[in-house]
Amino acid sequence: MYKYEVNSSFHWQSSASPEAEVVAITLPPAEADSDIQQLEEQHTGINLTASHIVSKTPSEQQLEYILSNLLKYGVLIASSVVLLGGILYLIHHGSEPATYQVFHSEPSEFRSPKGVIKAVLSGSRRGIIQLGLLLLIATPILRVIISLLAFILKRELTYIVVTLLVLASLTYSLVGAYF
Template identity: 40%
Template sequence: MTHEKFGEKDFQTIIGNLLRYGVWVSLSVAFIGGIVYLMHHGNDIEDYSVFKENDRNIFEVISAVYNGVIQGNGESLIFFGVILLFLTPVLRVLLSLFSFLLEKDYLYVGITLIVIFIILVSVSLGFSH
């Protein structure tokens, strides 16, 4: 019995599948959320003359979305689908980091860590005022 090493091709397959299925799952969740939302609010008339700003921090938003998804809230399902869509390429970057670590390609490990840092900073600043 030969013991094969987990290689770059394996990571490329995993990353490709992550991107492919991540997009489909996130779109499916958002689509189902849209159907649920329209079933409950299809006849509502929205007032777009007033913009309602959200002053909650990221933890409050995630908690509200989680609770809404558990309750089957259409808006929360749509937002969860958007979060999944956002997380798909972020997970791809994290998988790339492990791939570069296994290959001992430290230049790309450094670049990938910088990208992860930029993502974390932009998400953190995006939810704080």
């Protein structure tokens, strides 16, 4: 039987042979500092502590909180509206056979936000689905608008210009389809 011993705390026995032989393996002691920490100290010469880490101002934290909640709740609300519209649509039209032989385009009432709102107010289930999709599209656009207002208040010209370009691109992609 073989018996292996490592640092006098780990024992393993095997029943392969009736003879017993003990082998001791000693591991080198772990160093206090890691290799990464040593390299950082060598290259920078500075030992980073919590006081050296750049923190965000309260206004930046508040803006991040507002924008993250806007995106989170905007997507949740839009998804809920689409789900509600889909359930209502399936309740009333779920048993109708699908006809794929002829292509039916989207009705004209669903091609504009004004038409979608009219369809929802008239009780259209497809209108509810379309409203949820409009809310989903409006969520990131509203985020860009709020970011733009925050950058204007902070007077950060570079970010204002970039945000205006993003907003112009989003607006063109939405309005460009009508012209």
